[in-house]
Amino acid sequence: MSANKYTHHLIVIPEDQAVRDIVNGFSTCLDANERQFSVYDLARGWGRGKETLLELSKGYMREYPNSYAVLIVDFDGNAHRGSEIKNQVPEEVRDRVFVVGVLNEPENLRNSTGMKFEQLGRQIAGGCKDSSIDFWERQELLAHNVDEIRRLSEAVRDLFFG
Numbered sequence: 001m002s003a004n005k006y007t008h009h010l011i012v013i014p015e016d017q018a019v020r021d022i023v024n025g026f027s028t029c030l031d032a033n034e035r036q037f038s039v040y041d042l043a044r045g046w047g048r049g050k051e052t053l054l055e056l057s058k059g060y061m062r063e064y065p066n067s068y069a070v071l072i073v074d075f076d077g078n079a080h081r082g083s084e085i086k087n088q089v090p091e092e093v094r095d096r097v098f099v100v101g102v103l104n105e106p107e108n109l110r111n112s113t114g115m116k117f118e119q120l121g122r123q124i125a126g127g128c129k130d131s132s133i134d135f136w137e138r139q140e141l142l143a144h145n146v147d148e149i150r151r152l153s154e155a156v157r158d159l160f161f162g
Helices: 016-025 048-059 081-086 108-111 115-129 134-140 141-162
Strands: 009-014 037-039 067-072 097-100
Touching: 009 016, 009 048, 009 108, 009 141, 016 037, 016 067, 016 108, 048 067, 048 081, 048 097, 067 141, 081 097, 081 141, 097 115, 108 115, 115 134, 115 141, 134 141
Parallel strands: 009 037, 009 067, 067 097
Antiparallel strands: none
16 A cells, blocks of 8 residues: 555665565554555665665655655665665755665574564564664664664654654
């Protein structure tokens, strides 16, 4: 289902099926109307995800100021990938755009935590709901996201966990 573009809403762009499974777990914990949360089709690669995000930020997000977007990609060992992508987003919407992901691959995070992908999503949602980033800080594969997660959590917490 697509988001209601006239109210506050979050668009999620998942890179691959593993990320989509994490997002599915996250979405089961939302206290929000499903019309406030929209998940795009799989990007099938971080480069394609970036292109989708840039297209969205140059058109749709300018037209609909209640929209937020998060791109979730594998960082493939490049802890700066998120900021490199965000720097390409138009400045007037950049505060509503977020880029997060596992430092290498979600499968590594699954293996290091012993959690299934949907469990990881529920764990992450619990942290957002409680305004806690402990899980992100404790996981070596997620720690590079801490500042971005703080920003994202502040931006959408009331929307989803009000």
